[in-house]
Amino acid sequence: MPSWQDFQPFIVTGLALGGVFSLSGVGMVVLYRATGVLNLAFGAVGAMGAFIAWSLINDQGWPQGIAYLACVLFGGVVTLAYGMAFGPPLAGRDPLVKAVATLGLALILLGAMSWIWSDKARSMVLPTTEHGFNVGEVLVNYTQVIGLALGIAVTVFTAAFLRFSKLGTAMRALADDREITAALGVPVRRVEAAAWLGSGLLSGAAGLLFSNLVGLDAATLTFLVISSVAAALIARLRSLFVTLAAGMFIGLVNALATPILSISQYRDMAPFVIATIALLFLSRHGTLSTAKGAR
Amino acid sequence: MITITDLTVRFGGVTPLDGVTVTFESGTCGLIGPNGAGKTTFFNVLSGFVTPASGSIEAFGEDLLAKTHFRRARWGLRRTFQTEQAIEELTVANNVGMVLDHAHDSGGGSRNEEIVRAMDFVGLDVAPEAKVQTLGARQRRLVEVARAIVGQPKVVLLDEPAAGLPDEETAHLGRVIQSIPQHTGALVILVDHDMSLVSACCETTSVLDFGRLIASGPTAHVLRDPDVMRAYLGTEEVDVGDEQGEVVR
Amino acid sequence: MGAVDTQTTPVTPAGRRIARGLQRPEQVHLAIVVALILFVLVALPQILSVYWVTVCTAVAYISVVALGLNLLMGRVGLVSLGQIAVLAMGAWIASKLSFSTSLPFPLVLLATGLLTMVLGTLVGLPALRLSGLYLALITLMLAGAITVALRTMQFPNGGPGFLGNDPDSSEAVRRPSIAISDPAFFRYTVVVCVIMFALALWHVRGKAGHAWAAIRQSEPAALAAGVNITVYKLWAFALASFMTGVAGGLLAADVGRLYAISFPTSNSIVLLAVVLMGGIYSLWGAIVAGVFYSLLPALLNDWGLPADLLTILFGVGVIQVLLTAPGGLAQQFPRDMRRLGGRIASLFKRPAGGTST
Numbered sequence: 001m002p003s004w005q006d007f008q009p010f011i012v013t014g015l016a017l018g019g020v021f022s023l024s025g026v027g028m029v030v031l032y033r034a035t036g037v038l039n040l041a042f043g044a045v046g047a048m049g050a051f052i053a054w055s056l057i058n059d060q061g062w063p064q065g066i067a068y069l070a071c072v073l074f075g076g077v078v079t080l081a082y083g084m085a086f087g088p089p090l091a092g093r094d095p096l097v098k099a100v101a102t103l104g105l106a107l108i109l110l111g112a113m114s115w116i117w118s119d120k121a122r123s124m125v126l127p128t129t130e131h132g133f134n135v136g137e138v139l140v141n142y143t144q145v146i147g148l149a150l151g152i153a154v155t156v157f158t159a160a161f162l163r164f165s166k167l168g169t170a171m172r173a174l175a176d177d178r179e180i181t182a183a184l185g186v187p188v189r190r191v192e193a194a195a196w197l198g199s200g201l202l203s204g205a206a207g208l209l210f211s212n213l214v215g216l217d218a219a220t221l222t223f224l225v226i227s228s229v230a231a232a233l234i235a236r237l238r239s240l241f242v243t244l245a246a247g248m249f250i251g252l253v254n255a256l257a258t259p260i261l262s263i264s265q266y267r268d269m270a271p272f273v274i275a276t277i278a279l280l281f282l283s284r285h286g287t288l289s290t291a292k293g294a295r
Numbered sequence: 296m297i298t299i300t301d302l303t304v305r306f307g308g309v310t311p312l313d314g315v316t317v318t319f320e321s322g323t324c325g326l327i328g329p330n331g332a333g334k335t336t337f338f339n340v341l342s343g344f345v346t347p348a349s350g351s352i353e354a355f356g357e358d359l360l361a362k363t364h365f366r367r368a369r370w371g372l373r374r375t376f377q378t379e380q381a382i383e384e385l386t387v388a389n390n391v392g393m394v395l396d397h398a399h400d401s402g403g404g405s406r407n408e409e410i411v412r413a414m415d416f417v418g419l420d421v422a423p424e425a426k427v428q429t430l431g432a433r434q435r436r437l438v439e440v441a442r443a444i445v446g447q448p449k450v451v452l453l454d455e456p457a458a459g460l461p462d463e464e465t466a467h468l469g470r471v472i473q474s475i476p477q478h479t480g481a482l483v484i485l486v487d488h489d490m491s492l493v494s495a496c497c498e499t500t501s502v503l504d505f506g507r508l509i510a511s512g513p514t515a516h517v518l519r520d521p522d523v524m525r526a527y528l529g530t531e532e533v534d535v536g537d538e539q540g541e542v543v544r
Numbered sequence: 545m546g547a548v549d550t551q552t553t554p555v556t557p558a559g560r561r562i563a564r565g566l567q568r569p570e571q572v573h574l575a576i577v578v579a580l581i582l583f584v585l586v587a588l589p590q591i592l593s594v595y596w597v598t599v600c601t602a603v604a605y606i607s608v609v610a611l612g613l614n615l616l617m618g619r620v621g622l623v624s625l626g627q628i629a630v631l632a633m634g635a636w637i638a639s640k641l642s643f644s645t646s647l648p649f650p651l652v653l654l655a656t657g658l659l660t661m662v663l664g665t666l667v668g669l670p671a672l673r674l675s676g677l678y679l680a681l682i683t684l685m686l687a688g689a690i691t692v693a694l695r696t697m698q699f700p701n702g703g704p705g706f707l708g709n710d711p712d713s714s715e716a717v718r719r720p721s722i723a724i725s726d727p728a729f730f731r732y733t734v735v736v737c738v739i740m741f742a743l744a745l746w747h748v749r750g751k752a753g754h755a756w757a758a759i760r761q762s763e764p765a766a767l768a769a770g771v772n773i774t775v776y777k778l779w780a781f782a783l784a785s786f787m788t789g790v791a792g793g794l795l796a797a798d799v800g801r802l803y804a805i806s807f808p809t810s811n812s813i814v815l816l817a818v819v820l821m822g823g824i825y826s827l828w829g830a831i832v833a834g835v836f837y838s839l840l841p842a843l844l845n846d847w848g849l850p851a852d853l854l855t856i857l858f859g860v861g862v863i864q865v866l867l868t869a870p871g872g873l874a875q876q877f878p879r880d881m882r883r884l885g886g887r888i889a890s891l892f893k894r895p896a897g898g899t900s901t
Contacts, residue, residue, distance in 0.1 A: 090866065095676070101866045103813050104866070106813065107814065107858050108856050223688055223810070275681075275682075279674065342764075365771060382757050397769060397772070
């Protein structure tokens with residue numbers, strides 16, 4: 001068993017990773033609550049944004065800041081476009097159908113990424129990664145700080161937004177009942193558009209941070225973020241703060257397994273396994289199962 | 296005979312059934328009440344789709360609540376649904392015969408004889424091989440009723456079987472419902488808003504209002520009960536839509 | 545099993561009877577299928593080069609994987625997003641059995657199917673309490689986990705220990721002794737696949753299929769008919785896992801040397817896409833799916849086009865199917881053909897009779 005010393009750097013990694021898991025989870029929960037769509041293309045959108053940023057910097061010689069902005073905007077625009085095009089026709093369908101349709105988007109993006117950027121391995125290093133400070137003996141870089149801080153900030157901000165702003169209240173109402181909300185004069189399409197855009201921007205940001213923290217690889221980023229669905233699921237797709245905590249937990253377990261040699265190779269299973277166990281545990285209590293006929 | 300004692304159901308803050316104690320003796324019994332009175336919830340409890348907060352149900356000497364939903368069906372508790380639920384992609388014969396397959400209830404004769412007998416009994420004049428999706432609303436209803444009475448049912452719950460049917464069809468269905476007890480020996484409980492159907496079919500009728508039993512007894516007597524009339528007149532104009540605990544599928 | 549055949553002749557009060565045996569259209573159908581199978585078995589390996597024969601072998605066993613998903617989605621209404629991981633599991637088990645035992649190949653296949661079935665059922669058992677979306681997500685999570693595990697374990701290739709992987713070994717998984725050559729193995733695969741399709745058809749036509757139809761349309765109605773829905777859902781999972789496991793065994797013997805990298809999680813999504821596009825309400829859809837999954841990439845490769853185009857196309861296909869054509873190609877194509885036939889017929893009729901509208 002490695003000593004406490006060995007674990008310290010991985011706590012930092014884990015918290016940073018956890019922050020981005022939470023960020024993604026929150027992005028997905030907000031969209032799910034407002035539109036009933038679990039966007040399984042969340043990670044693919046972010047990954048493609050990160051690839052575009054990489055190309056803008058390395059091939060086109062754009063300034064880094066603008067390239068990163070482009071990544072975040074790409075996330076927002078693609079997600080919004082998908083939501084506007086396919087949200088309404090699928091609105092009345094089962095949540096499962098809506099989620100499967102987003103897999104279509106994920107495939108389109110995966111295919112495009114593999115086509116355009118498959119020639120060689122790339123890595124994304126944000127400038128903030130090169131600067132850091134020491135906490136005790138552990139070097140902490142600013143990307144890690146951003147990951148954690150953004151995760152917390154987005155959670156707090158989103159929670160406040162949903163609670164106190166007019167648009168946020170409309171989103172919460174939509175989550176309860178679409179028809180009644182529409183009948184009350186809430187512009188449903190506009191509110192949904194806002195949710196798609198907001199969630200999309202978060203996917204861009206998450207893609208950028210993950211590409212730095214984990215690596216710039218289309219498939220990894222796509223499916224890693226799906227495991228932050230796990231965080232969202234543990235929150236039963238409702239509570240944002242539980243999503244935050246679950247995201248942190250997944251990030252920490254993933255990172256802390258690294259120094260333990262016997263399981264370190266399997267550590268990437270952590271998000272999936274935690275999500276599975278959490279889902280099964282929740283199902284024991286009947287909260288997720290179909291109410292037996294009656295509701 | 297079914298004896299229900301102190302049956303209470305709670306969904307969150309709502310109490311769709313509140314301490315209902317009632318006995319259904321034999322033959323065809325009516326169960327009526329305004330929208331939202333708890334009739335469908337009552338059926339869902341009997342079928343095992345809803346677990347009551349308290350109370351007991353004894354049917355023909357068996358503790359019904361001790362059985363899970365599908366075992367109740369195999370035991371002989373059959374039902375139809377408010378929104379008709381015949382399985383579209385199966386044939387009429389397979390719809391009607393499904394209970395026999397799963398209940399291992401061979402009835403009196405062979406499986407196919409039982410199916411045809413049930414179809415004839417309800418007056419279903421279509422080929423057994425016809426797919427249900429090709430049938431009209433009336434025939435689908437009859438498929439569902441045939442599925443509920445095939446083999447050896449002990450209790451048959453009919454949830455607004457005549458909803459949406461024209462008058463002459465309702466009259467036919469009424470004759471069918473009336474003769475189920477004699478034909479199969481089962482106890483029938485009929486929920487319907489059509490009072491003429493209920494009075495025609497049921498010797499006894501029970502009335503629910505806001506989850507409570509407000510009257511029970513011979514149908515003619517119950518329908519003249521001032522409490523019952525008040526319950527109906529008080530709410531008839533205010534149609535609250537779907538009932539609590541309705542199976543919406 | 546099922547509605548049409550019981551031992552006694554039904555004597556009915558109204559003189560009606562429930563027909564027995566195959567109806568005329570079904571006989572025609574059966575004849576066409578038999579002719580098709582004979583053509584594939586006898587003529588295809590003669591016509592095609594060895595390369596295309598191996599491609600067709602893949603089409604055959606992938607259509608069995610697709611069949612499993614087709615049954616789950618089309619018949620029962622369950623979505624699994626991890627079938628390629630199950631396929632990988634099957635291939636792993638088959639490799640293990642091939643190197644560690646001297647069982648004859650058919651028994652390897654059978655044992656692989658059964659072991660995969662047990663594992664798939666173990667996964668399915670707790671997950672069945674979950675509703676559709678959550679169940680689908682669990683399968684995706686588990687697929688992710690299996691992919692990670694396989695990447696570390698790699699496939700048995702005659703190495704030492706339980707995992708049996710030796711990076712330096714290049715031993716291939718055994719093929720059946722009667723089917724060593726590629727054309728022979730193709731025929732062998734087709735026969736096994738036909739058996740799998742027959743197994744599926746037998747289930748769909750029988751008591752299980754009727755129960756699944758009831759569950760898919762309305763769980764309350766199924767329960768009210770005495771169907772134990774948990775058992776039948778689990779049964780569907782078990783059947784799909786069994787078939788996918790057998791397909792994994794065929795794949796292992798076909799490819800010989802297996803690498804975890806050939807089973808990325810994204811392929812489970814691609815499989816879902818092609819199964820949806822093929823059509824989930826007809827077993828033919830599974831064959832269409834197999835063609836999409838295995839033949840199209842080879843064709844594109846042959847034409848010098850990037851296979852990634854297909855991934856994009858499949859993505860578009862998923863959305864299109866969900867929006868407009870839930871029946872997929874297996875239903876759409878015959879309908880279009882009939883419509884086209886009708887048009888052509890009316891063209892010929894018009895000058896003569898002038899009655900067509």
